[in-house]
Amino acid sequence: MTASRGWRRFAWHAVCLAMLAALLYPIVWLVSSSFKPANEILSSLSLLPQKVIGSNYSEVFEGAAGISVWRFLTNSLIVSLGSVLGNVASCALAAYAFAWLRFRLRGVLFAFMIGTIMLPIHVLLIPQYTIFQRLGLVDTFWPLVLPKLLATDAFFVFLIVQFMRALPRELGDAARIDGCGPVQTFRHIVLPLTKPALVTTAIFTFIWSWNDFLSQLIYLNTPDNYTLPLALRLFIDQTSQTSYGAMMAMSVLTLLPIGLFFFAFQRFLVEGVATTGMNG
DSSP states (O other): OHHHHHHHHHHHHHHHHHHHHHHHHHHHHHHHHTTSOHHHHHHOOOSSOSSOOOHHHHHHHTOBTTBOHHHHHHHHHHHHHHHHHHHHHHHHHHHHHHHHOOOTTHHHHHHHHHHGGGSOHHHHHHHHHHHHHHTTOTTSSHHHHGGGGGTOOHHHHHHHHHHHHTSOHHHHHHHHHTTOOHHHHIIIIIHHHTHHHHHHHHHHHHHHHHHOOHHHHHHOOSGGGOOHHHHHHHHHHSSSSOOHHHHHHHHHHHHHHHHHHHHHSHHHHHHHHHOOGGGO
16 A cells, blocks of 8 residues: 555656646746757757857847847836736725725626626727827827726736625724724725735736737837837847847846746735635
8 A cells, every 4th residue: 555655646746747847848948049049049959059158148138229128128117017006006996896885886887897807808909099099198108007007907806806805894894983984994904904815916917017918019119118028029120130049038038027026926926816815
């Protein structure tokens, strides 16, 4: 029995390691390719570079189309951090209204909001672009940040609503006895206990905004306003010969902030998924 149990445990760990290797292979290949010459990237299937070079990163830091890579990084940070602040603030307020307040048509409005999750983003692009074009906001960061201030991401509103509904109602009753209104109850009672859900919202919003390509491609036209995902195209379009090595190096630099952000807040992400409101 002990030997059989040991073999099962060994087989389980072997399967897990094989799955981990399959998941990590694209990342390892990307990092390895960033140190390869362009001709080796296209001609060799080897994971490790036959000739290690650092000129790809030097080319990246020289910039593209006459624009520094730090400008692209700053633009990405503006869009991502603005989206995080707007999403967390607006979704928390909307969720508090649906979860704790009583008002007419609350159920209908909540059902309508949940229904918007099923709408593909491509259906909304043309009407949204028309609105921002008439407002003169195209080729600025506002079309990417402004919707986040209006709680348009129904998924995060639903996530925080479910978290807030798990909070004991007695806390709200005690706050009202102490003279707190809805705003004070939200600020002093509900908001601190909803921290895990808010951190989860912030993490996913940052990752999705950082990796967003389609929306940024539509609204940002000037290279000075390009974010890192759009800057990757410049290594294809700026010359007749594609600079694959620099493009791989830029991809590594683009993924690095996401990895650092995730590892820094991983504990809060697990807490937000695994705990209830009172454990926050």
